Amino acid sequence: MVRLSLAACLFAGLSSAVQFDTVEKKKSSSRLPGAYIVEFEDGKSTSGFNKEVAGQATTRLEFDYKLFKGVSIQFNDLEKADDLAANIAALPAVKNMWQVKVYSIPDPQIEWVGTPGVDHAISRKKRAINETEADTFSPHVMTQVNKLRAKGITGKGVKVAVIDTGIDYKHPALGGCFGPDCLVSFGTDLVGDDYDGYNTVYPDDDPMDCQGHGSHVAGIIAAQENSMGFTGVAPDVSLGAYRVFGCDGEAGNDVLIAAFNQAYEDGADIITASIGGASGWSEEPWSVAVSRIVEQGVPCTVSAGNSGDVGMFYASTAANGKKVMAIASYDNSQYVALLNTSHYTVNDSSTKIEFGSTAGSPAAWGGVTLPLWAPNYDTTVVNGGCDAYPDDTPDLSGYIVLVRRGTCTFVQKAQNAAAAGAKYIMLYNNAGGTSAIDVSTVTGILAAGMVTADLGAQFISLLKEGSTVTLEMSDGSDGKVTLTQSRNGVTGGSVSTFSSWGPTWEMDVKPQFGAPGGSILSTYPTKKGSYAVLSGTSMSCPAVAGIIALISEVRGTLDPTLIENLLSANANPQLFNDGSKFYDSLAPVPQQGGGFIQAYDAAYATVLLSHSSLSFNDTDNFVSVLNFTIENTGSEDIEIDISHIPTTTVYTLIEDSIYPDSFPNEFTDGAASLEFSESKVSVGAGDSVTIEVIPTPPEGLASERLPLWSGYIAINGSDGTSLSLPYQGLAGSLHDAQVLASDDTWISKSTDESLAAVPANTSFTLPAAGTNDSSATLPALVWYLALGSAELRAEVIPVSLSAPNATSKSIGEPANFPMLWNAMGSNSLAWAGKLVNGSFAPAGQYKISYRALRIFGDASESSDWDKSESPVFSIKYAE
Known part of the structure; x- marks a missing residue:
């Protein structure tokens, strides 16, 4: 009886591949010239170090922490920096020495942002399959958070540290204050407003957010009741704000190491960071520092990355660290759109019909009342507005130009419209929901926006009939907002196409699992609009941190290994989706790890697995047998069936090439077969059994293309237990793969x-x-x-x-x-x-x-x- 099936939980959500534009992509790190992190050996004199650097370098940061002692330095003379660094690395007191690297502020796709200084009055318009359903917050329903909250589980007493841009703690939904009796009760600013990753830090005690990202992350974890009708995953936790970015720019890995260690020493129970850059190596210094903290019993969640389009083996640091939970993103089950409320009339009727739109940039919509004009009446056109308008096009200065989203850039569409005199452009989506667009570089365009696909089709239908459709636009200053939610069967519940793939270069399974990250409503700094809908693994990562807080309240433990195993075993692996449709096989393990987490099942599970995943490595380092333990912590004996469901094998490299393929990688027939020491076992109450797993890699594949095989071991019990254990291996040699071409x-x-x-x-x-x-x-x-x-x-x-x-x-x-x-x-x-x-x-x-x-x-x-x-x-x- 295998309850884990190919019909894994399907939801509806963001269809990023159909939309032809990108979501959050984290940039790779870059080196900070002349800057080094120096870690000292415990108990050894640093006098030699002090003598060597005297007058030669300035101190960026000091690391006087239990798990990391040392300093980061900036050499005064860049021309001598490497010579001095070589001398320092050879000193007896120096344990490790690394170059300082910098990481960019995450840049999530903005779906909607509120209007600063405006109290938004929400007009709720829910369009669900079943109109009798309770209007609950979809990310909580998808992850079973709603079931834990119904039992009164809120994360009370758990301290969650957020390493980010700070938190707008004055936001009413984020507590309104900073200090021991506040929601944001601890933390610090390690850098100051003007820090950009390359200059000097000016720390202070006030971790106020002037950028926005950290406030959105904080609301996902612990937002209090608010006018937008949602709360955070664990609203009774205590938040810590550790600010590592200025108002703009980047952050050095020395600052990130300091922030994690400071949060650890301040007593954080959970640490989360939605930051990173491409790496794939667990030996990176930031990854090493975070792994040490996890080993001390503090779960750490780090976003897996937002470069899913790159393809496989693009794990991000510090998520690629040993024992660090790398969090993937899944598309929301609902298109969530918060739209400025405007009105339209048909054929100059006195009846004004309400509609919503997302303002773009520029956004000078106030007082604009103009008819619509469309270059094309085909609501399936994939390149609407991408070509220059014909010579007989009327002067468009007296119209709002309506164009379908797709293929070319927003700027190109706006340029073509502006060339015909247009000042205002309104796009209608080619998928669910809406998003903000930026055409501010286009001369002549005064305002841009977007409406939903359904509304756009409705407008086009009226225009095609010969009707005059006149829009009376609002710029949002009246505060009226329409909240729309609708299900979409295209990609909902699938791994977001922007979510980065693993594994690491040493074949560690990454990511571990995932949560909703596409189209997430949360708090935003009050000076920037108070609320926003953003998309990225930056949004899924804090959700998992909040869920860990809930699970710890139920189980009375924060043991990172146990919690990771629980979350992975009870997650639901999802079908593969390329952004346009679901396929009939599960998404590969290097894309989703254990799958989509289920908080309630993990919190109350009585059957435990000893591992969160199994990696059999590549052909050269093939592990011929691995084992895992099934422990029954319940009060009754259970019968267990063990089987497995393979995923489709994925080629890493392009055919006849040394280069990786981009998403979606080529799939191939052929999967590993697994043998188990026992496929049916009885596990007594309080007992455990160990199962050996013997894999046979698939044969007949092009091994030079590095085909990665994976799948899920299904563990189904007579008590209703339904668990899964992801596994992976590589039918090829990573060592034999060329990493640098002679002409590259x-x-x-x-x-x-x-x-x-x-x-x-x-x-x-x-x-x-x-x-x-x-x-x-x-x-x-x-x-x-x-x-x-x-x-x-x-x-x-x-x-x-x-x-x-x-x-x-x-x-x-x-x-x-x-x-x-x-x-x-x-x-x-x-x-x-x-x-x-x-x-x-x-x-x-x-x-x-x-x-x-x-x-x-x-x-x-x-x-x-x-x-x-x-x-x-x-x-x-x-x-």
């Missing part, structure tokens, strides 16, 4: 953001050795990694004018090398001629010779490095 390194200009290659033998004039000139155009050393590499090295090779093809001896590594724990993709370094040893390359012709260590490679083996040489370029120095 080139020279660009440091001023060229596109990193376009310059012609061979291009000459650069560099600032005089030892000087800085921010206006200079330097050679940018560019490399493109097909897969991740734990270490990238480079050598500067002189090229003889008389024998350009001759191989000369290296004069050293460029400053800032080696690069450690690299994600796949492109990266670059602006080079001013400095070498790691502190000297400067003489004027002349050079090429850069690179070596990238393969996955699972041995750095001492030459054959484990992929090699590439850049084209020749010349340098000389200014006088």
Whole structure:
């Protein structure tokens, strides 16, 4: 009796692939020049370190924590930084030394934001399949939070720390105050308003949010009752606000390490961060720091990332850390739209009909009363407004132009309309709900907005009949808002297409599981509108943190391993969806981990599994047998059936290529088979049994394309227990996969953001050795990694004018090398001629010779490095 079936729970929600535009994407990290994190050995004198850096560096942050002792420093002279860093790394007191990297503020897609200074009066219009259903908050229904809340479980007494942009604690729904007796009861500002990731931090005790992201996250966890009709997952927890971003910019991993450790020492029971960047390596310093905290008994949730379009093996740090819960996003079961209330008339009728729209940018809709005009009456057109309007188009300055969303950018649609005189443009969606659009760069457009697909079709139908449809627009200043919710069978409950895929480069299962992250209503700073609907794994991650608080209240424990196992085992794996339809197989484990979490089932489960997942690694490191334990903590004996349901195997690489495929990756027939030491067992009350799992990887696959196989072990009990255990493996060798092609390194200009290659033998004039000139155009050393590499090295090779093809001896590594724990993709370094040893390359012709260590490679083996040489370029120095 296998209750885990292919008809896993289906919901309706955001159809991002159909909409042709993107949601939140976190940028990869970049190095902060001349900045290092230094961790000290416990009990060893740091006098040597102090002597070495005296007068040479300034302190960014001090780490005087139980789990992390050290300092982050910024060398005063960037030209000497790498020499000094090498000396410091060799000191007996230094345990670890890492480069400081910076991570961007997450940029979720904005579906709707309230109007600042306005108390919104909600007009609720629910359109559900069953109109008798209670109008409950859909993310809570999807995750069974509503069932726990019905039992009075609210997270009381649990301290949840939010590492983010701060929290607007003055928001009425976020408690209205900051301090021991407030909802936001603890925390600090580690950076100050003006911090941008690269400059000096100015910490203070006030973690007020001036950006918005952290306030939205906080409301998902613990929002109090409000006029918008929702509350947070666990409204009785105590929130901690640890601000790591200024009002704009980025945050260094040294700041993030400090924030996690400070939250830990302040007694946080759970720590959550919706921050990160592409990595895939658990050895990253931020990941290491978070893993240590989890090992001390504090669950940590970190968003899995928002680069689902990149494809597999794009796990984000610090979510890729050992024992850290990486949280995927699933689409909301409801299209949630909060729309400014306006009116329209048909054929100049005196009857005004109410409708809602989302204002875009610009948004000068106040007092606008104009008829609609549409370039196309086809409500299925995929490229509406993407082409230039015909010559006989009327002057559109007296109309609101109605265009269907799809294919080309919003800006392109607005440009075509503006070219015909339009000042106002209204898009209608090609999926459920609406979102804010930004066409502020288009000259002539005064206001833009979006209405729902249904309303747009209704308008088009009237125009097609020859009717005049006149819109009387509101700019939202009256505060009237229409809340609409509607089910959608296209992608609801599926993994959001923007959610990043794992696994890590060492085949750890990532993500662990997921929660609703698409189209989530929550709080926003009062100065920015008080409430907003946003989409991203930034939204699913705090939901899981709140759910952990609820589970801990029920079970009386915060043990991270137990809670992770409970959440994974009781999650519902979902069918794969490419953004347009569901398929008849479960989504692969590297996309969804254990699946969509079910809070109530996890909280009250009496049958426990000893693992949250199983990884059999790749062919070279194949684990021929793994085991897991089933423990019956109930009062009655139960009979257990064990079986498994494979997912479709997914190719990592493009055919006949060393490069990864992008989403949706190619699926292939063939799945692993599993044998169990026992497929039927009796587990007595208070007893446990251990089950061995023996996999047979699929055969006949193109192993050079790195096919990843996965699936779910189903554990079904006579007491109604229905659990699942995700597993994965790789039918190929990660070690044998090339990570750097011989021609994937080139020279660009440091001023060229596109990193376009310059012609061979291009000459650069560099600032005089030892000087800085921010206006200079330097050679940018560019490399493109097909897969991740734990270490990238480079050598500067002189090229003889008389024998350009001759191989000369290296004069050293460029400053800032080696690069450690690299994600796949492109990266670059602006080079001013400095070498790691502190000297400067003489004027002349050079090429850069690179070596990238393969996955699972041995750095001492030459054959484990992929090699590439850049084209020749010349340098000389200014006088």
